[in-house]
Amino acid sequence: MNKPLVLKETKTTMQSGEWGLIKDIDLLALIENLHLDVSKVIIWAVNEVKWGYYSDNQFIFSDSTKDLELRYLQEMRIFNKSEELKISVLNNKVSYRYIKDDTNDGLRSKYVDSTSRLLGKNEDCANVPKGFISLIDKGRKLSQIVPFETIRKECYLTTRNYIGYLENHQASYVDYRYLEITDKEL
Numbered sequence: 001m002n003k004p005l006v007l008k009e010t011k012t013t014m015q016s017g018e019w020g021l022i023k024d025i026d027l028l029a030l031i032e033n034l035h036l037d038v039s040k041v042i043i044w045a046v047n048e049v050k051w052g053y054y055s056d057n058q059f060i061f062s063d064s065t066k067d068l069e070l071r072y073l074q075e076m077r078i079f080n081k082s083e084e085l086k087i088s089v090l091n092n093k094v095s096y097r098y099i100k101d102d103t104n105d106g107l108r109s110k111y112v113d114s115t116s117r118l119l120g121k122n123e124d125c126a127n128v129p130k131g132f133i134s135l136i137d138k139g140r141k142l143s144q145i146v147p148f149e150t151i152r153k154e155c156y157l158t159t160r161n162y163i164g165y166l167e168n169h170q171a172s173y174v175d176y177r178y179l180e181i182t183d184k185e186l
Contacts, residue, residue, distance in 0.1 A: 011106035
């Protein structure tokens with residue numbers, strides 16, 4: 001059952017920009033400079049979409065890899081309940097957007113949090129590493145291994161949707177970020 005969205009307010013800091021050409025930058029060093037807390041990560045690459053964890057400037061993915069294949073990267077989100085780093089690659093240029101909520105020196109931002117069910121149902125799989133679950137949609141022949149642990153069948157992605165005002169003063173969503181993966185709706 002969908003619950004009504006609740007308008008809330010927080011102080012948010014946001015920064016964005018370009019880091020340069022993907023071949024010329026040390027992406028891990030740039031990420032490390034932001035001092036992100038333990039987070040979940042999703043990567044969209046030309047050849048795959050994969051979930052994992054980010055902690056102590058290291059990635060841990062469900063396929064046991066820890067490296068990023070930057071030449072195939074299209075977008076990445078590193079997120080937790082208080083912050084998100086979104087990295088995009090277009091024409092070999094790396095741009096970023098970083099949002100942190102509940103900061104003392106941030107700007108007041110209105111938002112609503114919402115949940116969307118992730119595709120697939122939690123299936124027991126022997127080859128899924130600890131800290132991950134396998135969501136399988138047999139009808140669509142899709143599966144994903146998500147950084148979360150639960151015994152429930154369904155998982156949800158919570159997003160924070162920021163509200164701003166357009167030039168005509170109409171309220172609108174102006175940005176959003178991933179917040180958490182959970183096994184229940186808000």
